[in-house]
Amino acid sequence: MSLLNHPILEQSFAVIDREIGEHNFSPAEYAIVRRVIHTTADFEFATLIRFSPGAIENAIASLQRRVPIITDVGMVKQGVAGMVSKTFGTPLIAAVEEAPVPLPGKTRTETGLMQCFELFPDAIFAIGNAPTALLALCAELPKAPVQPALVIGVPVGFISVLESKAALANTPVPQIRIEGRKGGSPVAAAIVNALLILAWEAYES
Amino acid sequence: MSLLNHPILEQSFAVIDREIGEHNFSPAEYAIVRRVIHTTADFEFATLIRFSPGAIENAIASLQRRVPIITDVGMVKQGVAGMVSKTFGTPLIAAVEEAPVPLPGKTRTETGLMQCFELFPDAIFAIGNAPTALLALCAELPKAPVQPALVIGVPVGFISVLESKAALANTPVPQIRIEGRKGGSPVAAAIVNALLILAWEAYES
Incomplete structure (x- = not known):
């Protein structure tokens, strides 16, 4: 139970704990899975989520360094934004807002994301919407000397x-x-948000 | 096909059209359903969505009046925000941002929503997250002389x-x-967004 969570959220987590059944997630993985199910009310996400080895530990260390x-x-x-401000106050950038005008043949999100990757290659990248941005990032990774701390490809x-998720799966990032x-x-x-809580509670304790 | 939509969105709609199968939605209802499926990749929403009679027509007329x-x-x-700025430039308020401090025993969203309902009772209310806000709004409706143009209870x-959705279903709003x-x-x-497009294209033509 986290002080960073509203009591109603903890009640929701208790319902999910009762309904999810057997699983093999580590405690840190389950903290993430549970929050995803809470936000969607869709238990199918428990079967769709994939963690690369060490991804969570790497992300936690990077958040504590405030990437x-x-x-x-x-x-x-x-x-x-709310959880960032309650924890590390990490710099937080929406790629699409960095590119008022797209490069020719590209989307604004893709254009903005590549700008951000140039400036902050070791950042945490969270892609919830734009497969074009994820595809562009994956194409860039093999050439880049510095790799992201984490890519969230959803x-x-x-x-x-x-295609964009398959491209991500084929990288070692x-x-x-x-x-x-x-x-x-x-x-x-x-x-x-789940990673921020994991990182913050390890950091504070 | 709408000029307000990105070409990739129209391609997604074509996939949904092929996969959704038989249905009894009106064209306006289907424009909404299709956009919901697009944003979730979850066809179950087609079986979960409910429209009260005349809700769409009422919302369109209200958006054209810029409620x-x-x-x-x-x-x-x-x-x-993006679609609002491409269409009517309607006033747009997030209730939670109106209530930096909650009333005793209430959530911030609930507090802010009741403030907004007092100021703009005939607005369109879109509740995507906070059942407390939807419950509070439903409790207020029977006493209110002016009713919302539309309540989106999701x-x-x-x-x-x-409980909050059942409370909404029990109102005539x-x-x-x-x-x-x-x-x-x-x-x-x-x-x-689907309603804004329906309202704007009827308004422009």
Whole structure:
């Protein structure tokens, strides 16, 4: 139980604990899974989530060093801003807001994300919406000397989403993914918020 | 096909059209359903959504009169701000941001929403997160001389969510609901955005 959570949230977690059944998640993984289920009321996420080995530990250490958090869109930023301000006050940037005008043939989110990756290659990248941004990031990773602390690859939808998640799975970058078409801004925000709590409570204690 | 939509969005809609199968939605209802499925990649929403008779027509007429849009939380506001600015430039308020301090025994969102309802009783209310806010609004409706143009009741989660949706269903207010535990900020935003497009395209033509 975390003081960073509202009592109603802890009640919701108790319902999820009762209903989720057997699982093999580590405590830290389960803290993330539970928050994702809370934000979607969709238990299918427990079967769709993937953690690369060491991803959570790496993210926690990086959050404690206050690396920036880069989101693809404003809704993800909005969804984590409250927890960021209650914990590390980490720099928080929505990529799409960095690119009022897209580069030719690219989306604004993709353009903004590549700008952010150039400035903050070791950041935590949380992609809840824009598969174009995730694809562009994955294409850049093999050439980049510095790798992100974590890539959260959970875009939602019907076009390029599966491809973008497959591209991420094929990189060695520390990552948390949702397989399939599901995902979205609240899922990305839930993962970041759960990591912030894990990092903050380890840091404070 | 709408000029307000990105080409990738129209491609996603084509996939949904192919996969959704037989349904009895009116064209306006389907425009909303399709956008909700797009934002969640979850076809179950087609079976969970409820429209009260005349709700869409009433909302369209109200948006054309530029009634304010009140959201419960910042993520819903963030999710509709772009479409609002491309269409009517409607006043847009996130209730929680109006209440830095909650009233005793109430949540901030509930406190802010009741303030907004006092100021703008005929607004469109989009509740994607906070069942407490939806419950408080439903308790107020029978006493209020002026009724909202529309209540979008789609909070997500495990505590008070079913109760809040049942309370809304028991009022005669024009409403769009998601039955069950599912819903969320992107669902609320998708419904508002679909309504804005319907209202704007009828207005412009």
